[in-house]
Structure formats: C-alpha cells, structure tokens
Amino acid sequence: MVRLIDEFRDPELLRPLLQRISSYDDRNYSLMEVCGTHTVSISRFGIRSAVPENIKLLSGPGCPVCVTSQQDVDKAIELAKNSNIILATFGDMMKVPGTKSSLAKEKAKGANVVVCYSTREALDIAEEHPEKEVVFYGVGFETTAPTVAFSILEAKKRKIKNYSVFSTHKLVPPALRALLDSGEVRIDGFILPGHVSVIIGLKAYEFLSEEYGVPGVVSGFEPLDILITIEMLLKQIRSKKAKIENQYKRTVTYDGNIYAQKALEEVFKIDDAEWRGIGLIPKSGLAINEEFEDFDASKKFDVKVPYSIEPPNCSCGEVLRGVKSPFECKLFGKGCTPEHPVGPCMVSSEGACAAYYRFERYTRVVD
Amino acid sequence: MCLGVPGKIVSIEELAGFRLAEVDISGTKRKVSLDMLPDAQVGDYVLVHAGYAVQVIDEEAAKETLNYLEQIEWSD
Ligand code: SF4
Numbered sequence: 474m475v476r477l478i479d480e481f482r483d484p485e486l487l488r489p490l491l492q493r494i495s496s497y498d499d500r501n502y503s504l505m506e507v508c509g510t511h512t513v514s515i516s517r518f519g520i521r522s523a524v525p526e527n528i529k530l531l532s533g534p535g536c537p538v539c540v541t542s543q544q545d546v547d548k549a550i551e552l553a554k555n556s557n558i559i560l561a562t563f564g565d566m567m568k569v570p571g572t573k574s575s576l577a578k579e580k581a582k583g584a585n586v587v588v589c590y591s592t593r594e595a596l597d598i599a600e601e602h603p604e605k606e607v608v609f610y611g612v613g614f615e616t617t618a619p620t621v622a623f624s625i626l627e628a629k630k631r632k633i634k635n636y637s638v639f640s641t642h643k644l645v646p647p648a649l650r651a652l653l654d655s656g657e658v659r660i661d662g663f664i665l666p667g668h669v670s671v672i673i674g675l676k677a678y679e680f681l682s683e684e685y686g687v688p689g690v691v692s693g694f695e696p697l698d699i700l701i702t703i704e705m706l707l708k709q710i711r712s713k714k715a716k717i718e719n720q721y722k723r724t725v726t727y728d729g730n731i732y733a734q735k736a737l738e739e740v741f742k743i744d745d746a747e748w749r750g751i752g753l754i755p756k757s758g759l760a761i762n763e764e765f766e767d768f769d770a771s772k773k774f775d776v777k778v779p780y781s782i783e784p785p786n787c788s789c790g791e792v793l794r795g796v797k798s799p800f801e802c803k804l805f806g807k808g809c810t811p812e813h814p815v816g817p818c819m820v821s822s823e824g825a826c827a828a829y830y831r832f833e834r835y836t837r838v839v840d
Numbered sequence: 841m842c843l844g845v846p847g848k849i850v851s852i853e854e855l856a857g858f859r860l861a862e863v864d865i866s867g868t869k870r871k872v873s874l875d876m877l878p879d880a881q882v883g884d885y886v887l888v889h890a891g892y893a894v895q896v897i898d899e900e901a902a903k904e905t906l907n908y909l910e911q912i913e914w915s916d
Contacts, residue, residue, distance in 0.1 A: 591891025623875045722901035733876045
C-alpha cells in the first residue's frame with residue numbers, strides 16, 4: 474500500500490512538473506485557492522515562489538474561522554459568559570478577537586470554554602454534566618458541518634437534552650458565485666477544496682464552468698497534487714475549454730458522500746449568511762431546522778450583542794476576497810503576528826495571514 | 841479546519857447502535873465514527889476529519905496520481 478503522504482512530496486516527481494508548468498509563459502494566469510488547507514500547503518511547500526511569476530496564486534475565502542462574521546464571534550463570546558453554559562469549540566476559535574473580548578480571554582476570566590477535537594467529545598461532556606448546558610460553537614464548511622449534524626442526531630437518539638449547537642456553518646459554492654459576480658478580482662481558474670468536495674462532490678461546482686466559463690479542479694493537498702492541479706488548470710485556460718475536473722480522485726467522487734449530505738439535509742436548512750469581508754451572501758449558511766430546534770442554541774438562549782466592530786486597520790476582508798495579499802496589509806508582521814493577532818486571518822492556523830507569516834515572510838521579494 | 845488525515849481501520853465495534861472504528865493514523869490509534877461511511881470495512885484506508893471517517897481512500901486512484909507524469913503526454 475502506498476503510504477499516501479511521503480510519495481506525494483517526492484522531489485523527483487515535482488521537478489519535471491514544475492518545468493512543464495514554466496512552459497506556460499505566454500500570459501498572466503491568476504488562480505485562486507478557496508480552501509485554507511490549500512493555502513497552508515502552498516505556503517508551507519513554497520509553491521507560490523516555485524511557480525513562475527506570471528502564474529499568480531491568490532488565496533480566497535477558504536478559512537472558515539476567518540469568514541465568520543464579527544457579530545457571530547461576539548455572540549459566541551456572549552454565550553461563553555453565561556455561567557450555566559459550557560462552550561465547546563475547535564481550538565482555532567479561541568483567540569479570534571471579538572469586538573471587546575475573545576473566548577480565550579473569557580476562559581482566563583473563568584468562563585467554561587473547552588476545546589474539542591470532535592463534536593463527539595462535546596456530546597460526552599454534556600452527558601457527564603447534566604447540570605450544565607453544553608453549547609457547541611459550530612464553525613466550518615461542508616466538511617465539518619456533517620460532523621455537527623451527526624452529533625445532533627446522536628444527541629436526539631441518546632436523549633441528551635443539555636446539548637445544543639450555535640451554528641455558523643457556511644457553504645463554499647455560493648461564496649464562489651459571490652466572488653465571480655462581484656468581478657473585483659480576475660480569476661482564471663479555481664483550485665477547488667479537496668475535503669469539502671469529499672462531501673458535496675464534483676457536481677456542486679458545475680455552475681462555474683457552465684454559467685461563468687471558469688475552470689475548476691478539485692485538488693488534493695500534497696505538493697504533487699497541487700502542482701498537477703495547477704497544470705490541469707493552465708491547460709484548460711490555454712485551450713479555452715472550461716470544465717470541472719477531479720485531481721483528488723482517491724477521495725473525491727462526482728456525487729460526494731450521500732450519507733453526509735442526507736444528515737445535512739435532515740438537520741439543517743439553507744439560510745442567508747453574513748461573511749466577513751464579503752457581506753451577506755444569499756443561501757450560503759446552514760441554520761438548524763425547526764424539527765431540531767431543541768438543539769439550536771440560538772433559539773434556546775437569548776443572545777444579543779449591542780454592536781460589533783471589526784478590528785480597525787485589519788485588511789482581513791480584502792484578504793478573504795483575494796483583493797489584497799497579506800503582505801499588503803499595513804499591520805502584517807508589525808502590529809499583527811500569530812502571538813498578537815489583530816484579525817482572524819492571523820489567528821487561524823489556516824488563515825492566509827498566519828500561513829504567509831509562518832512560511833513566506835522571508836521569501837518575499839521586495840518590489 | 842477541513843483537515844483530513846489518512847488512516848487504516850484496524851477494528852470496528854458497535855456501541856448502542858453506532859458504529860465506531862479504531863483507526864491507525866501513522867501509528868496512533870483513534871476511535872472514529874462511521875456514521876458517514878456505513879459500508880467501511882476493517883482494512884480500508886479512510887480519510888478522518890474531526891472524529892469522523894469521511895471517505896474510503898481509493899488506493900488505485902492514489903497510485904494513478906503518483907504515475908501522473910507517465911500517463912500524460914509532454915505536449916498537449
Ligand atoms: S495581517 Fe493581521 S491585521 Fe492585517 S489583514 Fe491579516 S489579520 Fe488583519
């Protein structure tokens with residue numbers, strides 16, 4: 474059996490590919506990756522600087538932590554302040570700055586905030602603490618949302634009544650549509666998210682090529698995967714034939730994971746959602762269905778935040794739309810570092826600012 | 841957040857109607873839910889995300905990707 478990681482990093486395989494990619498020197502190509510894990514891979518393996526300068530790799534709205542609106546961040550912080558609540562969430566949310574505080578700060582002040590690797594841990598905590606309310610702060614795209622849906626189905630079956638979810642889950646395809654509709658940045662092709670696509674399948678992106686004439690390739694995360702994807706996109710762009718292709722065949726199918734899709738449909742309904750940097754995108758979020766409202770933290774608890782303000786001078790919004798590179802933010806590496814982040818793009822391990830800071834700040838060519 | 845890691849199913853147990861798999865992820869064993877993969881079997885390589893197995897990895901397709909350079913002609 475192949476070991477599924479090391480071979481995909483073999484320089485002997487990567488070198489000839491890079492050579493082939495460099496033969497696309499006839500024009501500028503602008504490709505956008507819309508998955509935070511791709512952003513990290515591209516930064517970490519130096520792919521951005523390894524490809525020729527005329528091939529521009531832009532980062533898009535692919536970090537779920539980063540696109541969570543300031544108001545939702547503030548609401549989660551309000552929930553954590555309730556002494557009856559244990560707020561459970563993924564680690565990346567802890568340091569995201571709200572208008573006045575963060576989950577990490579509230580925890581330091583005594584709030585019950587726990588970091589979970591899985592929703593199943595949060596369910597167990599709820600079972601062990603029947604005297605408390607456990608609220609899972611659900612953040613993430615189609616990859617993560619099913620794990621939350623299954624936790625609600627399981628809570629219902631196991632009759633765990635003190636478990637609920639504050640859902641800020643979002644959908645990737647409507648965000649791609651919003652980016653193309655705005656026309657703000659030139660996107661010649663999309664490097665499409667691998668693990669979101671495991672769930673929703675290739676079919677979810679066909680509108681890109683059919684309605685917008687923009688090619689897309691669903692990609693794996695290893696350097697070999699990403700370079701193959703780039704070549705596939707360049708080929709399509711040069712031949713002016715846009716389609717949706719699958720580079721990540723080892724895990725992605727045309728239809729996706731139907732069991733996960735069924736759970737999503739059962740538990741959630743599609744709703745409008747507010748994205749940081751982009752604004753309100755119609756039908757781009759997942760709210761909990763009426764049938765499961767006992768598990769809906771936004772119904773169970775009255776969370777109101779008086780006002781929400783995004784961190785001043787933070788360019789996260791532009792970074793998330795691909796309008797600015799993190800390097801172009803005045804605060805990058807100066808007022809804003811992973812130790813002292815100003816915006817969520819520097820907090821999340823898959824935020825573009827954090828990835829560029831960790832892996833690319835010394836490779837930057839000053840122009 | 842959408843991180844997925846490959847691992848191999850070493851055993852499967854059923855607990856109160858839920859199927860749980862023990863998955864070997866680079867030498868570390870982890871219990872993951874099979875809610876999204878009701879047909880997964882012992883010996884399958886699966887992609888694990890946040891405590892759930894989300895897909896069975898197709899070994900043939902993995903090999904195909906590794907042979908990409910040989911399959912595709914130099915010129916288009
Ligand atoms: S570097 Fe910091 S302040 Fe600037 S956009 Fe990124 S997160 Fe915001």
